[in-house]
Amino acid sequence: MNQLLPFLIPGRGARGYWVQITEGLETMFGWRDYPPDVAQQLGEALAAAPLLAADMTQAGRFNLQFQGEGPLKLLVTQIDAQLRLRGMAKHAPDAAGDFQALMKGGLLAAMIEPEGDGERYQAMVEVVGLALSEALQIYFGRSEQLQTLIRLSASEGKLAGLLVQRLPEGEGARSARAAGARSAAQPPALGGESGGEHVDPDHAAAGSGNVDNDNWEHVYTLMRTVTPDDLQKWSGEELLNRIFAEDEVRVFEPRPIELVCRCSDAQISAMLLGLGRDEVDSVLAEQGAVAINCEFCGRGYRYDPADVVALFAADAASGNDQATRH
Numbered sequence: 616m617n618q619l620l621p622f623l624i625p626g627r628g629a630r631g632y633w634v635q636i637t638e639g640l641e642t643m644f645g646w647r648d649y650p651p652d653v654a655q656q657l658g659e660a661l662a663a664a665p666l667l668a669a670d671m672t673q674a675g676r677f678n679l680q681f682q683g684e685g686p687l688k689l690l691v692t693q694i695d696a697q698l699r700l701r702g703m704a705k706h707a708p709d710a711a712g713d714f715q716a717l718m719k720g721g722l723l724a725a726m727i728e729p730e731g732d733g734e735r736y737q738a739m740v741e742v743v744g745l746a747l748s749e750a751l752q753i754y755f756g757r758s759e760q761l762q763t764l765i766r767l768s769a770s771e772g773k774l775a776g777l778l779v780q781r782l783p784e785g786e787g788a789r790s791a792r793a794a795g796a797r798s799a800a801q802p803p804a805l806g807g808e809s810g811g812e813h814v815d816p817d818h819a820a821a822g823s824g825n826v827d828n829d830n831w832e833h834v835y836t837l838m839r840t841v842t843p844d845d846l847q848k849w850s851g852e853e854l855l856n857r858i859f860a861e862d863e864v865r866v867f868e869p870r871p872i873e874l875v876c877r878c879s880d881a882q883i884s885a886m887l888l889g890l891g892r893d894e895v896d897s898v899l900a901e902q903g904a905v906a907i908n909c910e911f912c913g914r915g916y917r918y919d920p921a922d923v924v925a926l927f928a929a930d931a932a933s934g935n936d937q938a939t940r941h
């Protein structure tokens with residue numbers, strides 16, 4: 616199942632998302648023949664995209680793009696506000712190695728493209744760190760000024776990731792206070808030994824800066840223990856309850872993610888109709904069939920002469936005027 620699970624750790628002034636993608640992988644990775652190490656980085660980038668785009672409220676697209684001079688030339692993931700996700704990579708034929716070998720020295724850009732005429736937003740950083748998760752943490756720290764911890768994992772059958780972010784100063788205290796109010800009516804399930812560690816909401820609300828720092832330090836220490844195997848093995852709630860075993864973790868309604876390219880038969884058909892019958896016939900005459908590959912996912916579309924006849928006949932029957940197409 617593909618899903619994005621939002622959560623809040625009120626007592627620690629932290630919030631985050633967990634992501635899992637198991638559907639659509641064969642298709643998205645199948646159209647292009649990626650070397651395993653390239654597929655690994657692409658998989659991690661695909662897991663990261665929903666985590667990074669989760670707070671996007673306006674209609675539009677979030678792009679995470681890597682460009683490099685090494686064996687990995689280009690890696691792009693795109694996700695929209697409905698969490699429709701796609702990704703691709705361009706690489707040298709013999710591209711192999713870990714994150715550093717493939718991506719070090721390149722540039723990582725995060726881009727928000729709003730629908731319509733909203734303002735584009737772009738932030739770019741040089742790739743540093745030992746893994747994509749580290750590069751993204753550094754990106755967040757620098758360009759967003761938000762303390763963020765990210766863990767990513769990709770295997771052939773599952774992409775998974777976890778992002779935990781420190782709530783802005785003050786907001787953590789408010790959340791803690793709200794959670795405190797709820798806890799009074801409804802004690803958290805994991806009460807037992809957390810007494811000594813538990814933050815007194817009133818204390819946090821009083822604005823002692825050290826409490827906030829200690830809380831984040833605690834989250835940081837726990838997140839360091841999370842391995843790629845943990846991400847592969849556990850469901851979101853299981854994982855969160857294991858990592859933050861002493862804390863109350865509130866999870867919210869999960870959101871579905873669709874791993875799919877935007878290309879389609881309808882889109883390619885429209886393009887051929889836009890070219891016009893003469894143009895398409897001349898390709899048929901030269902090559903026997905019209906073969907088109909999606910520039911993004913690499914998926915192949917093929918129209919033999921009978922398909923072309925049927926396509927234009929259907930279009931004429933539907934009364935569409937080619938001149939209005941583009």
Ligand SMILES: [Zn+2]
Binds near residue numbers: 878913
């Ligand atoms: Zn495509």
